Amino acid sequence: MNSAGLLVDAFGRVREAVHEAVEGLGEDVLAARVDPDANSIAWLVWHLTRVQDDHLAGAFGTEQLWGADGWRERFGLPFPVGATGYGQTSAQAGSVRVPGELLLGYQDAVHARTAELVGTVTNADLERVVDTAWDPPVTLGVRLVSVIADTLQHAGQAGYVRGVLERRGDA
Numbered sequence: 400m401n402s403a404g405l406l407v408d409a410f411g412r413v414r415e416a417v418h419e420a421v422e423g424l425g426e427d428v429l430a431a432r433v434d435p436d437a438n439s440i441a442w443l444v445w446h447l448t449r450v451q452d453d454h455l456a457g458a459f460g461t462e463q464l465w466g467a468d469g470w471r472e473r474f475g476l477p478f479p480v481g482a483t484g485y486g487q488t489s490a491q492a493g494s495v496r497v498p499g500e501l502l503l504g505y506q507d508a509v510h511a512r513t514a515e516l517v518g519t520v521t522n523a524d525l526e527r528v529v530d531t532a533w534d535p536p537v538t539l540g541v542r543l544v545s546v547i548a549d550t551l552q553h554a555g556q557a558g559y560v561r562g563v564l565e566r567r568g569d570a
Contacts, residue, residue, distance in 0.1 A: 406517035414510040416554035430496040442495040446484030447553035
């Protein structure tokens with residue numbers, strides 16, 4: 400397996416975990432919180448998909464699907480255009496209430512774009528600096544590993560929340 404294949408596989412695992420966490424759940428369950436300040440499945444999946452869309456668009460110099468493909472309008476969330484969920488309050492996180500089909504549609508679109516972008520990455524590409532705001536500057540390889548780690552953590556959290564809600568009889 401080469402670098403591109405490894406990256407496509409890793410991002411495919413994010414997509415699989417998201418589908419496992421969301422499929423078959425109604426909007427009420429997706430928006431449920433295990434305590435008043437906990438993140439819901441809906442927020443976790445929206446957030447991880449926004450981060451993936453934002454960070455890969457930045458690393459590859461493309462437009463985010465959030466705006467370019469009309470996902471922002473379809474979601475209708477009361478957040479600024481560039482919001483990814485980072486630094487949001489509990490109340491803001493709690494306002495994400497959307498159908499599972501919408502969450503999965505956005506995730507699938509971002510995954511398809513991601514697979515297209517990373518599917519041709521070479522080892523040399525991984526050394527390209529994509530963010531000079533950090534010391535040391537962030538390379539494409541470091542950014543992609545960071546996005547994979549972050550999105551997999553949040554997908555796992557969404558799966559955990561689903562399990563808690565199912566055991567409580569809420570799902």
